[in-house]
Amino acid sequence: MSQAANTGIQKRPTPMAPTRKTSLSSRALPRWAPLAFAAVAIALGVGTGAAAGWHSHTQWGLFSALLFVVISYVTTTVVENQRQAKDRLATSIVWVCFLLAVVPLFSLIWTTVSRGAKILDGYFLTHSMAGVPGIEAGGGVYHALIGTLEQVGLATLISAPIGLLTAVYLVEYGKGALAKAVTFFVDVMTGIPSIVAGLFILSIMLMAQLQPSGLMGSLALSILMMPVVVRSTEEMLKLVPNELREASLALGIPKWRTILKVVIPTAIGGITTGVMLAIARIAGETAPIMLLVFGSQLINTNPFQGAQSSLPFYIWEQYKIGSEPSYDRAWAAALVLIAFVMILNLVARGIARWKAPKTGR
């Protein structure tokens, strides 16, 4: 005061800083909070379920999931703020949906593996059902495995080239009404139920007075497979940058060679994946096989003549017999089918990685 009086300068009160530490940091939940929420939610869910005597464990799970979302939202609102709570809400819902999607998948795989592994061995894979009464133990899946491999292989041989060429036409050449019509019918074909494809081939078969054979089944399967191949290949070809086509054309390379040597090799990884996924889709079809391949207990390696079996058909057949050993065989065959599809997927991934455009130095 004396100084102020001496210098004649009035001392103004400096405004007090707000009590918050800084304006950028705020109260936050620890990183492990979601885990804690989940633990609490599950404990509460299980507790409530047990206390209320709910029979279905699905109900326990769903209630826990609901609790998890509510708890994380409320707690975050109280401790942090509204915006963080909304963020947490969205994250929790995504996690819950993810789990809801994954649980049935794992449950399915677990059930199939645990039940199917019981009788799945070398004997099962290398013997047919010839001379084995359905209600007794023994026999195997060899004839069905051969049937599936041949029918799916033939269907792929038929539909992969046609599908690939259709996609090339649509992406590289197609303009105007024809391309639009093709696109439309491919879309329609994607939705054809397998039994309809089977009936279509069956009607031809009856008109031409042909006998059931693996080939007939393959024809129906290729009807189902073709639109999937066209769609996926089309998308992959569209991903190839136009600059590459122009670069090639500008070198004086004709269009057909450009497509063959530049466009398709660039997209080949994706195209292979698409074809493999289409194979996986048709490998599990039963309806056309029942109508057109007829089913058999014997090994028939000729897909062009005589009845054959296939894995999905075998599963259905064994299930229908209804004895304990036949159920075992059905589960084991289901496991073989899943393994078949999974191996195809792994092969597809391998090829996609191997063929992918290289970026290494």
Next chain:
Amino acid sequence: MAKRIDVSGLSAYYGSHLAIEDISMTVEPRSVTAFIGPSGCGKSTFLRTLNRMHEVTPGGRVEGKVLLDDENLYGANVDPVTVRRTVGMVFQRPNPFPTMSIFDNVAAGLKLNGSYKKNELSDIVEKSLRGANLWNEVKDRLNKPGSGLSGGQQQRLCIARAIAVEPEVLLMDEPCSALDPISTLAIEDLIGELKERFTIVIVTHNMQQAARVSDRTAFFNLAAVGKPGKLVEIDETERIFSNPSVQATEDYISGRFG
């Protein structure tokens, strides 16, 4: 080698949209001709009409004549594929084929045309890479993918790929616009060497570049917004940059445009 281009009354359309109108000019052999002008005035479109790449764009069509040493590129019996073998092109963004090695990228034009002898191939690849000033940088990794090179190297790889098929004319559509100054310098030096053997046409947005590398410069402009692009004038580069005969050219070059 190296042919003269005579363009007369050339218009190019995208569908019903007229992009460039009534262009006539002469491009001298063994020289560098630069096209300058504001964006959207049709420089690139015009360049692409010179090797019939314009018609690759859906709806693209051309009216008028382009004479390559007295032969009309748009004549009735002319195959666009043959035209493109004679008139090569380098694009704005480097676009090596991602599935091919450096060697295969350079050899692509020959291999995919089927017109080569096996024992000559590696000689041609080496000659083209040397021609593009890239040989010393890549000679130890010819089997590595071309997309692993840097941007400037990739662009020189594309130039090597274009000159490997021994065209008469080389069109370059802003070849340096995606490159750093050092790579740009490398490519400008290269253009100086290549003009001994080829007729070169280069589109550029960089006025200094046009002044540095070209012998003749053509200035393109839009008559007005929404109107088709036109050739304003073409002359010796020195004249265009010192004493152009049209006021608009001087305004554009000195940055007093609009």
